[in-house]
Amino acid sequence: MGQPELKKIEENWILVTYDIPASEGALRKKILRRMRGLGAFQYTESVYYLPFTPEGMQTSRKICSGKGYAFTWYSRLPMDEAEKLTARYINDLAQAIDDLEAKVLDLENLLRKTGPRSEKVVWRIKELKAMYRGLVKAVEIAGVTDLSDRLAHVGQLLDALKRFTP
Numbered sequence: 289m290g291q292p293e294l295k296k297i298e299e300n301w302i303l304v305t306y307d308i309p310a311s312e313g314a315l316r317k318k319i320l321r322r323m324r325g326l327g328a329f330q331y332t333e334s335v336y337y338l339p340f341t342p343e344g345m346q347t348s349r350k351i352c353s354g355k356g357y358a359f360t361w362y363s364r365l366p367m368d369e370a371e372k373l374t375a376r377y378i379n380d381l382a383q384a385i386d387d388l389e390a391k392v393l394d395l396e397n398l399l400r401k402t403g404p405r406s407e408k409v410v411w412r413i414k415e416l417k418a419m420y421r422g423l424v425k426a427v428e429i430a431g432v433t434d435l436s437d438r439l440a441h442v443g444q445l446l447d448a449l450k451r452f453t454p
Contacts, residue, residue, distance in 0.1 A: 290385060296431065298377070299370040300340035304348050306358035307334060319358055322351045325418060327426030329380040339377065339429050381426050388419050389442045392449065399452040413449050420446055 304323055308316040318334070326347055328338040338344055340362065352358035365373060395412060420443060427435050 296374075297371045298374045299365055299367065300341040301363045301365065301370075301373060302338050302340050302344050302348055302356060303331070303361040303363055304328065304336045304352060305334055305361065306336075306352070308358065310351075313393065316453060319351055321418070323348070325422040325425070326351075327332060327381075327422055327429055329377065329384070329426075337373070337377070338426070339374075341429060344429075362428070376433060378430055378432055378435070381430055381432070382438075384419075384423055384426075385438050385442060386433060388416065389438075389445065390418055391419075392445045396445070396449060396452075399449070404452045413446070416446055416449075 291326045306316070306319060308319070323336045323338075326338060326344055328336040328348070338348075345360065345362065348360045352360050395409075396417070399409065420439075423439055424443075427439050
């Protein structure tokens with residue numbers, strides 16, 4: 289696929305940092321799953337980032353409240369840095385769409401060979417749909433039309449998996 293076109297440079301970002309001990313593995317998974325559901329991507333091992341929206345800031349603060357292992361930051365970047373981070377976000381988004389499409393196609397191929405598998409199939413489809421919803425939010429925030437079209441195609445593939453559920 290070609291390089292997605294930047295429609296606008298985003299200067300305002302939300303950063304979420306976390307330091308969650310191994311003993312809190314379930315909490316870590318929950319926070320990271322919810323961050324991805326907001327359209328956030330991993331910047332470094334303990335940092336997720338997404339373009340600023342009031343909803344994103346409010347939701348990320350709710351996600352991070354609780355045990356004090358995660359914190360939400362607002363950052364306004366100089367234009368040159370904002371351009372780099374916007375380009376990285378768009379690239380991360382394009383890669384995530386490609387990864388989701390591959391997962392959907394892998395599951396479809398497995399189901400064609402093995403047939404429906406009750407709860408595991410339903411659970412996996414729900415997981416893929418949650419990933420899809422997070423990417424829909426991210427694409428809406430980014431406003432990149434060619435990514436919207438690619439994601440709509442993945443959504444159609446995902447909807448087609450319904451025929452394999454019991």
